[in-house]
Amino acid sequence: xxxxxxxEKTDWQFIDQVKKExxxxxxxxxxxxxxxxxxxxxxxxDYPVSQVMRLFQTGQKETIxxxxxxxxxxxxxxCTTRCPCExxxxxxxxxxxxxxxxENYVSEKDVKTFYDSFLSSxxxxxxxxxxxxxMGYNFKSGHLLADADLGPKILGKGKIHFLPTRIKxxxxxxxxxxxxxEMRKNRV
Amino acid sequence: xxxxxxxxxxxxSLEASAxxxxxxxRKVLAALGVKLIEPDDWSCCGSTPAHSVDHVFAAAVAxxxxxxxxxxxxxxxxxxxxxxxxxFKKAHLRMKKEEGFKKEVxxxxxxxxxxxxxxxxxxxxxxxxxxxxxxxxxxxxDFPDLKVAPYYGCIINRPPEIMEFDDPENPMAxxxxxxSVGVKVCDFAFKVECCGAAFxxxxxxxxxxxxxxxxxMALDAGANCLVVTCQLCHQNLDLRQGQINNTMxxxxxxxxxxxxQVMGLTYGYSPQELGIDKHNIQAEGLLKTRRPVEERIKEExxxxxxxxxxxxxxxxxxx
Numbered sequence: 348x349x350x351x352x353x354x355e356k357t358d359w360q361f362i363d364q365v366k367k368e369x370x371x372x373x374x375x376x377x378x379x380x381x382x383x384x385x386x387x388x389x390x391x392x393d394y395p396v397s398q399v400m401r402l403f404q405t406g407q408k409e410t411i412x413x414x415x416x417x418x419x420x421x422x423x424x425x426c427t428t429r430c431p432c433e434x435x436x437x438x439x440x441x442x443x444x445x446x447x448x449x450e451n452y453v454s455e456k457d458v459k460t461f462y463d464s465f466l467s468s469x470x471x472x473x474x475x476x477x478x479x480x481x482m483g484y485n486f487k488s489g490h491l492l493a494d495a496d497l498g499p500k501i502l503g504k505g506k507i508h509f510l511p512t513r514i515k516x517x518x519x520x521x522x523x524x525x526x527x528x529e530m531r532k533n534r535v
Numbered sequence: 536x537x538x539x540x541x542x543x544x545x546x547x548s549l550e551a552s553a554x555x556x557x558x559x560x561r562k563v564l565a566a567l568g569v570k571l572i573e574p575d576d577w578s579c580c581g582s583t584p585a586h587s588v589d590h591v592f593a594a595a596v597a598x599x600x601x602x603x604x605x606x607x608x609x610x611x612x613x614x615x616x617x618x619x620x621x622x623f624k625k626a627h628l629r630m631k632k633e634e635g636f637k638k639e640v641x642x643x644x645x646x647x648x649x650x651x652x653x654x655x656x657x658x659x660x661x662x663x664x665x666x667x668x669x670x671x672x673x674x675x676x677d678f679p680d681l682k683v684a685p686y687y688g689c690i691i692n693r694p695p696e697i698m699e700f701d702d703p704e705n706p707m708a709x710x711x712x713x714x715s716v717g718v719k720v721c722d723f724a725f726k727v728e729c730c731g732a733a734f735x736x737x738x739x740x741x742x743x744x745x746x747x748x749x750x751x752m753a754l755d756a757g758a759n760c761l762v763v764t765c766q767l768c769h770q771n772l773d774l775r776q777g778q779i780n781n782t783m784x785x786x787x788x789x790x791x792x793x794x795x796q797v798m799g800l801t802y803g804y805s806p807q808e809l810g811i812d813k814h815n816i817q818a819e820g821l822l823k824t825r826r827p828v829e830e831r832i833k834e835e836x837x838x839x840x841x842x843x844x845x846x847x848x849x850x851x852x853x854x
Contacts, residue, residue, distance in 0.1 A: 387728060388729075422690075423729040423732065424694045427693070441587070459587075461584075462584035473578045496777070505554060512550060516576045520599070524592075
């Protein structure tokens with residue numbers, strides 16, 4: 348990691364924003380590294396989770412929101428479970444991902460595309476339609492054959508539906524999506 | 536007549552790719568005299584993708600279902616899926632704790648949720664409400680060659696303040712349940728390691744690597760089968776086992792069963808009734824070793840008899 352000039356580059360507004368949205372206090376973190384030690388994704392992160400915490404403490408908005416780590420966190424809750432300072436770190440990672448999505452920083456496009464495909468399925472049918480999610484993902488991500496090898500393994504086993512289950516209240520689920528968008532506009 | 540009744544939320548995967556989990560949950564609970572009622576017109580809990588958008592939104596899609604359960608006059612909902620469970624518990628607890636949050640969530644819901652529903656896992660009610668004795672009493676078949684590694688995954692016990700069940704580092708609920716139905720359990724160090732969760736499609740290699748560690752540790756522990764409580768873990772470990780072998784150059788061929796399937800097998804249900812034939816890695820070899828539980832009891836009695844004279848002899852020699 349490059350040395351950071353904190354007098355010039357601390358984004359206090361960002362620190363406040365994350366504090367407010369996560370209801371967590373980054374000052375409690377004394378960088379013991381317990382979260383990183385237990386994190387199954389450390390190997391894949393560009394910044395291990397304890398470094399994300401340090402970047403949060405020092406208000407490094409751009410570095411955090413551009414990092415791959417926030418998108419590769421699986422919310423396995425190991426960090427939160429083991430933090431000796433009782434910081435809900437997984438929740439902070441979640442808030443950082445939410446802010447990144449909101450402000451269009453997406454370092455792991457495929458992950459976001461998969462989530463979006465899931466949400467779109469949910470919005471249209473009320474319940475998610477697995478085949479639809481995968482097809483939606485494959486088209487939007489350009490990975491046309493992702494998981495195509497799994498098809499023959501489950502075909503004929505009554506596990507895949509070729510049509511979605513549409514619930515009666517699907518308009519009500521879609522309404523949650525719509526009202527949420529409205530609420531978000533008003534928040535800003 | 537049913538002794539107990541629960542509102543049961545299957546969740547989207549248990550209607551499709553994990554239908555066998557649903558089949559086995561229903562079979563086992565019916566055998567134990569539990570009646571399940573499915574809420575009318577339930578919707579997706581939102582899972583991981585919803586909480587990557589916003590916490591109010593995520594709580595709302597989960598709480599829509601809790602509101603349906605509440606309207607049915609029930610105070611508990613059970614689910615076999617840890618993702619649904621986690622979504623329900625997170626939404627419920629935060630709405631209960633923060634009035635402002637509750638208001639925001641209810642503002643985007645068609646029917647408000649008044650925080651009157653506790654979500655529990657199928658595993659939790661088996662342990663807490665039914666108990667080991669009734670669970671053991673239904674056993675008719677014995678599995679002498681089966682040795683399972685109980686794999687809990689990440690979120691069914693984590694974080695402990697939210698999930699409110701079992702131990703977050705060394706959970707024992709499934710271990711104890713397996714022991715109750717007479718199945719041998721091995722000491723498995725990777726009970727709560729992450730299998731790669733919902734990244735299977737977008738980050739396949741990463742998931743294959745993480746899952747291979749779980750499989751490898753299970754084999755090292757002497758297991759010939761993994762037992763799971765999460766359908767996403769099942770997908771990563773069973774359906775993707777061929778992918779794991781391709782990615783890692785390994786040759787895993789270890790069956791992965793849902794804990795309810797193992798229970799159902801000891802209760803005498805056929806593999807087809809429990810949907811075991813729907814898995815990728817077939818467990819036929821292991822399944823053939825089932826035998827009536829009386830045979831084991833007889834065998835144990837004979838062993839005990841054979842031991843007695845020897846013990847006497849040793850005592851005599853010592854004196």
